[in-house]
Amino acid sequence: MRQTLLALVAYLPLLAHGAAAPPEGRWEGQVEIPGTGLPLVVDLARTSAGAWTGSIVIPGLGIKGAPLSNLVVTDDQVSFDLGSRLGTPLGAAQFKVQAVTADRMTGEMRQAGNVARLALAKRGPAQVEVPPQSTPVARGLEAQWEGEFELGGYPRKVAIELENHAGAAATAKLVIVGKRVNEIPVDLVIQQGTLVRVESQATQIVYEGRLREDADEIRGAIELGAVELPLTLRRAKKAS
Amino acid sequence: MKRAAPHIPPGAASLTTAAATGIALLALIACGEGAAQSMFRGDASHTGVYRSEGPREFHRVKWTFPTGDRIVSSPVYGDGVIYFGGDDGQVYAVDAADGRQRWKYKTGGPVPSSPAVSGGVVYAASYDGKLHAIDAKTGQSRWKFETGGERRFEAKNLHGMLPKNQTIADAFDVFLSSPVVAAGAVYFGSGDGHLYAVDAAAGNLVWKYKTGDVVHSSPAFADGVVYFGSWDSWFYAVDAKTGGLKWRFHGGEDPLIHNQVGFQSSPAVVDGVVYTGCRDSKLYAIDAATGREKWHFDAAGSWVISSPAVAQGKVIFGTSDSSLYLVLDAETGKELVRQQGQAFVFSSPSVAGNTVYVGVLNGTLEARDLASGDVLWQFETEASKRNAGWVLTADRRFNMPMLFPSNWREAPLVGTAKQQSVGSIFSSPLVVGTTIYFGSTDGTLYALE
Numbered sequence: 001m002r003q004t005l006l007a008l009v010a011y012l013p014l015l016a017h018g019a020a021a022p023p024e025g026r027w028e029g030q031v032e033i034p035g036t037g038l039p040l041v042v043d044l045a046r047t048s049a050g051a052w053t054g055s056i057v058i059p060g061l062g063i064k065g066a067p068l069s070n071l072v073v074t075d076d077q078v079s080f081d082l083g084s085r086l087g088t089p090l091g092a093a094q095f096k097v098q099a100v101t102a103d104r105m106t107g108e109m110r111q112a113g114n115v116a117r118l119a120l121a122k123r124g125p126a127q128v129e130v131p132p133q134s135t136p137v138a139r140g141l142e143a144q145w146e147g148e149f150e151l152g153g154y155p156r157k158v159a160i161e162l163e164n165h166a167g168a169a170a171t172a173k174l175v176i177v178g179k180r181v182n183e184i185p186v187d188l189v190i191q192q193g194t195l196v197r198v199e200s201q202a203t204q205i206v207y208e209g210r211l212r213e214d215a216d217e218i219r220g221a222i223e224l225g226a227v228e229l230p231l232t233l234r235r236a237k238k239a240s
Numbered sequence: 241m242k243r244a245a246p247h248i249p250p251g252a253a254s255l256t257t258a259a260a261t262g263i264a265l266l267a268l269i270a271c272g273e274g275a276a277q278s279m280f281r282g283d284a285s286h287t288g289v290y291r292s293e294g295p296r297e298f299h300r301v302k303w304t305f306p307t308g309d310r311i312v313s314s315p316v317y318g319d320g321v322i323y324f325g326g327d328d329g330q331v332y333a334v335d336a337a338d339g340r341q342r343w344k345y346k347t348g349g350p351v352p353s354s355p356a357v358s359g360g361v362v363y364a365a366s367y368d369g370k371l372h373a374i375d376a377k378t379g380q381s382r383w384k385f386e387t388g389g390e391r392r393f394e395a396k397n398l399h400g401m402l403p404k405n406q407t408i409a410d411a412f413d414v415f416l417s418s419p420v421v422a423a424g425a426v427y428f429g430s431g432d433g434h435l436y437a438v439d440a441a442a443g444n445l446v447w448k449y450k451t452g453d454v455v456h457s458s459p460a461f462a463d464g465v466v467y468f469g470s471w472d473s474w475f476y477a478v479d480a481k482t483g484g485l486k487w488r489f490h491g492g493e494d495p496l497i498h499n500q501v502g503f504q505s506s507p508a509v510v511d512g513v514v515y516t517g518c519r520d521s522k523l524y525a526i527d528a529a530t531g532r533e534k535w536h537f538d539a540a541g542s543w544v545i546s547s548p549a550v551a552q553g554k555v556i557f558g559t560s561d562s563s564l565y566l567v568l569d570a571e572t573g574k575e576l577v578r579q580q581g582q583a584f585v586f587s588s589p590s591v592a593g594n595t596v597y598v599g600v601l602n603g604t605l606e607a608r609d610l611a612s613g614d615v616l617w618q619f620e621t622e623a624s625k626r627n628a629g630w631v632l633t634a635d636r637r638f639n640m641p642m643l644f645p646s647n648w649r650e651a652p653l654v655g656t657a658k659q660q661s662v663g664s665i666f667s668s669p670l671v672v673g674t675t676i677y678f679g680s681t682d683g684t685l686y687a688l689e
Binding site for chain 1: 493499540635
């Protein structure tokens with residue numbers, strides 16, 4: 001009897017391991033941040049190619065359907081980060097959970113150097129949100145566009161260089177020059193008809209405008225976080 | 241564009257002659273023993289310099305005094321007693337030696353400003369729109385003077401908050417104007433846009449000077465002139481006797497989101513120069529006689545709300561978003577010390593000997609070496625250590641993504657309230673002997689030595 005018990009104890013981890021089903025699905029739970037609970041919803045699924053993909057909702061922090069970055073799924077562990085969302089100079093917000101049962105995972109959230117426990121429970125099928133994708137731009141838009149706006153009494157120069165890539169979406173270089181030269185990382189370039197949108201999630205800077213071919217300019221506005229300012233971009237003259 | 245306008249007629253000032261004739265008789269009352277600790281920034285010229293040698297090392301918490309709400313007020317000292325205001329509407333008198341309450345006096349609103357003590361009377365401005373004169377020994381009311389009423393600075397699309405066409409009160413307008421007592425009068429600013437001169441003995445209006453917006457800057461007094469800033473982006477020098485304008489100086493404007501505008505910092509006047517911070521992210525040195533700019537320091541988009549201390553030919557202050565601790569040459573404005581701090585500084589630095597004490601909004605009281613700017617020691621409030629809701633990052637900076645997820649509805653205000661939940665120190669430290677006194681948004685007045 002004693003030997004049987006010992007054998008069972010020895011096999012228990014394997015049994016628990018075997019109980020962990022693939023983590024595909026919608027997971028809801030809470031992070032136990034000191035003094036408060038932070039609710040969250042994580043969706044995990046496989047793409048048609050078999051790769052893992054996911055998105056997250058954090059209602060208290062205005063995050064809905066943000067893509068999971070650096071997503072790693074093993075038999076019983078899931079880890080990912082949120083890229084620039086909730087990021088600080090100390091790094092990206094990171095999550096790591098381990099399956100406890102087929103419908104329960106526990107682990108931790110790290111953000112800004114702080115660490116808190118996290119528990120998730122499976123609530124149904126995954127509802128992974130696909131983030132907007134960049135598009136190619138019209139050939140006529142492939143150029144450097146320049147403009148200027150004023151903020152807090154200081155002029156800032158803006159340059160956006162749009163470039164297509166064979167068989168892929170366009171990319172953009174966005175530079176804002178005030179007292180310093182700021183090269184802004186761009187996540188998204190979209191052209192829909194005459195509408196052009198260039199977006200940087202990390203800096204919350206967005207330019208959106210409409211191409212006016214007759215004037216060879218893009219007339220629109222730049223958003224700098226909560227501030228929106230009119231900004232007209234004109235095609236840069238080529239250096240002779 | 242900055243300009244001085246020295247010859248504008250003082251049309252906005254009104255004078256009660258009878259009261260004005262009496263104030264000269266009371267001029268000496270303010271100059272008694274302990275006057276250098278008896279009002280905001282130490283004395284009437286607001287140098288922020290205290291007579292004693294402050295502690296170079298932290299030894300212990302001498303005592304704590306809990307109240308019912310945040311303490312933004314900076315404590316002052318007179319005859320063994322610490323006086324300060326609370327957001328719970330009380331003015332407190334606490335024994336400096338043991339932290340026992342002597343008395344408390346209830347006003348009709350929060351008191352986020354420093355009282356001034358002079359001639360046995362404590363003068364305190366409250367959000368009830370009144371200046372209260374309180375007997376320093378008994379805590380009984382002597383008189384009350386009613387202004388046109390208090391309000392915070394407000395604007396449409398303030399800091400980019402939505403909706404754009406909605407006028408929104410500024411959550412960072414945290415201080416009321418602290419009264420200064422000099423030449424027999426009490427001078428203080430009001431949310432009704434006026435700078436008031438009130439007879440210190442009887443509480444009668446002597447004169448009032450109208451500006452274009454909220455006056456929460458605390459006036460400084462030097463050589464018969466009252467210096468103060470307004471949220472209308474002008475800085476004023478007014479004759480202390482008549483209320484007549486001597487000159488005014490224009491700071492920056494920000495018509496779009498009203499973020500980079502207004503004098504919230506309070507001036508210091510030393511050797512004929514006025515030093516003041518501004519929300520246009522500058523620290524200005526202005527000729528006290530002419531109103532002409534001597535130099536300015538550009539904090540590159542970061543507010544200068546901290547009122548500068550001026551000691552040993554140096555101007556010492558902190559910045560908000562960039563969280564810098566700066567020391568400039570008072571004569572030239574040349575940068576002598578730049579130290580990267582951890583969080584916003586609204587508190588005004590206090591100098592005692594060769595040590596500078598300054599509060600930080602992450603709930604830290606710092607003691608720094610005057611010459612090098614190096615941190616000698618620091619004290620963290622318990623709320624700051626708890627860090628509920630991850631208000632702070634692990635390296636004690638503000639964890640902005642957790643605080644301000646949205647600019648819609650009350651989210652920015654909630655974020656600001658969270659920010660201040662870590663025992664933020666808006667209060668400017670008072671130094672008496674070897675003890676440092678300051679308040680915290682955790683509702684506690686601390687005495688450290």
